[in-house]
Structures are given as C-alpha cells and as structure tokens.
Amino acid sequence: MKPKFRILKKDKKTKARAGVIKTPHGDIETPAFIPVGTQGSVKAISPRELMEAGAQIVLANTYHLHLRPGEDLIKKLGGLSKWMSWNGPTMTDSGGFQVFSLGVGKEGGGVKFLRDESKYEIEQEAKPRLNKITEEGVTFQSHIDGSTHKLSPEVSIEIQEKLGADLIVCFDDLESPKYNFEKTKESLELTNRWEIRSKKAHKNKNQLLFGVTHGGKFRELRIESAKFVDKNFDAIALGGAHLNKENLYEVIDWTVANVSEDKSRHQLGIGEIDDIFEIIERGIDTFDCVIPTRIGRTGFFFISPPLGNIKNRFRTDIDKPQYRQDSKPLDSNCKCYACQNFSRAYIHHLFRSRELLSYNLLSLHNVHFLLNLTKKIRESILDNSFSTLKKSWL
C-alpha cells in the first residue's frame, strides 16, 4: 500500500490545514512533528516513551545507518521500524544533508541559516571538506573511521528501500547560505538532476518518495524548484538553506504557492516554537527537527507562556543557578512524565551531576512539548481557533 495524504480541514484565514497520512505502519495525523532518531534512536528516549509522548513517526538517517550498522543488516533483522522496535511509521532522510555538512558545512557560518550575515556570498570553499561532489554523486570520508564511501541518488534510494521506511527522501545537493545566485542555481540544477535519478531508482511503491525543494534564499530559484518538484513527485519536502527566519517563511510562501494543494508538504529540519506556528500557518503538514533532543541534552528545556516568549525563545537553561532550589516542574502547563514527577531543582542536580536521567527527562519534556503543541495546533485548525491559539503564544 502506498502512503496516502488526505486533507481533513483547511483553516479559513491562513494556509494551515489538518490532515492524515496513511502508511503501511499506521496513520499520521497532521500537522505532525517528527522526532529525529538519526541512528535509529531518538537520543536518550525509548520508543515506549516516545509513543506515550504522542509521537506518531520517527525519522532516521540513511548516511548514518549505511555507515553503521549497514542497511543489509537492518533489512535482515526486519527493517527499520522492527529493528528499532518502533511500532509505527518511519521516515528516512537521504543522507544528502549529512554529506553536505561534512563538506561545505565545515566552513562554518551556518548550514541551514546564515550565522554571520555580514559576510555572505563566497566564491569558493576555503577549508578542506570531507567530501567531493561530482555529477555522479558524492565521495566522502566516514566521520567514524575515515574510510571512503560513495553516495549517489541510486545508492541512497537503494539504501532507503532496504531500510524500509514509509516516507523516504530524494538524494539532493545542498547550497550553502553563503552562496551567491549563480552558485545556488548551479547547486539547484544538480539537485534536480539527482532527484530525477532518485525517482527512476525508486521501485518500492509502499514508500512515498519526497522530492526536495532548494534554491537558497532566492525567490526565482525557489519558485522554479517548487514547480519542478511538484511536477515530478507526489510529496513535497522543503529543504536547503535560508538567510534567516523571515527568509525561511517567505521561502515557504513562494513554495506553497507553486505546488499542488493535495500533496503533503514536509519542512525539513525546522522546529523552534515560533517556527512551528509560522510554518504550519503557511501550509506545512509535517516537520522534523533535532532541536528538542539536542538542546535537551545540553540543558535547555521549553517553557510555555507567559514565562516562555519570543524573546527567550520559549526556552531556558536548567543549569542556571536560579533553579538549584526551584521546586516547580520544568513547565507548569506540561503533562509529560518529567513535569508530572520531578522538580527543576532535582533535574538541575541530575544535570550538574551528569546523571543520565537528566538527558532523558529534558529530552522527553522537549519532545513532548513540541508534540503536544503541534497536536493543539491541529485541534485548533479543526475547530477554527488557530489564530486565537497563535495569538496566545506569539
């Protein structure tokens, strides 16, 4: 059975919509946040906890699983979801982004966004990369042992078919946010050729293949890319680099305006609190992001209004001295296991003592927070209160 997307309700004032993606491993109610489990595990969280937190689907990575333990082994052991004991749908990313971040991304200045806006637009890469891009694909060195590997559209799709996720992604090239128009266009055209090859290589029709849009910060390229992907694929993933948040949002506007209404749209790698409202409002159905688990492991946790706001980006650091004696839960409005059972003071202690439980509790809270927020947004779309909900947060 091929995964199918259906829209249940559209918001009247915005482009937001609520829907469902039916897959062989179960349904995904959208909008949906997809937690990232790069190596077949959402870091510091068990599948059972994920399920209880409301996760519907998990994303893993082709690049990482190919290098270790290898797609053949995972296939032999029953495929990705069985292997990781995740009783639900899965998605795999193509590995393009990883290969990129080991290359151009190594130059610093940001990968998805431009960190230092004062100096963008570079002519050539300065620092040595761990990869080499040709028309055929990418040759790169494993970050694990330095051995040489090759990824191409055909190889990536073959790996993803063996892994057996329900949703898979075309192998794409990535532009740096520092690229000028010409370099970005060059990268986009290579991506387009690779996406056509990905499509040709794609045989398993139980898997829904997402084409990925690129074009950096440039309107003209973004529109061209949106039309290209819409013409060739049944599902749209928005990728690539952006100048900043405002640019990300306008990129979504440009893209959504140029793709079919009935195709599901996945925003790759975005998920700060304000972003979630902004991207769903612009017509995004699913999105994945490492933010909740990564910042959780490094001590940050999400907080809801009124404590949380745009200025503090709805987050604070459990490591701060002020939480040493704080008997309140991480977030007083949160129903997650961490918030129902532990104080900030205790988690502060765990974190400072590097107790492993702290990483679990903080990550779990953050993932639950995003899942719950997304669920509330979905409900608000269904009962026509999206704008009201958004106003209470932003």
Add this chain to the structure above:
RNA sequence: GCUGAGGUGGCGGAGUAGUCAAUCGCACCUGGCUGUAGACCAGGCGCCCGCAAGGGCUACGGGAGUGCAAAUCUCUCCCUCAGCA
C-alpha cells in the same frame, strides 16, 4: 621531642630566580545549538579602570633578608603529614 616531606588561586595540582596574576584538571559563571561527526562547543574565572588595546593594585603560610629582579635563594616563626621515640 627527633628525623624527613610539605605549605601556590574555591579545590586538586604545576612552576623552583626574570618570558608568572601564575600550565593543567575540577568546580563555578556566561553564551551558543533548527533534514544530529554534538550527554556538546565557545568564552570567562585575584581586585579596580576600559568597548578594546591596555593600565593600575594586591598576591604563591606569617615576618625579616639577599639581589637590578623572588612563588622560586637565606634566616626565623606558625601549621600539616609520615616515620622514630
């Protein structure tokens, strides 16, 4: 009481005449993380002024010396530890 070792920044511990306000850990403080080479990274950490470059002051158990110059050498006092009485 004798003999030996030793007393350095919040702690551990380098340094043993100038390049020392003092290597390095830890602790502490601040900042960062958006398709995860990340349970991580970066910066700070005697006091004062400065955005900074930099400048001033006080410091290596206490005190007194030698010397252009001392955490580093000498004398003395105090304290800690080990062994012997």
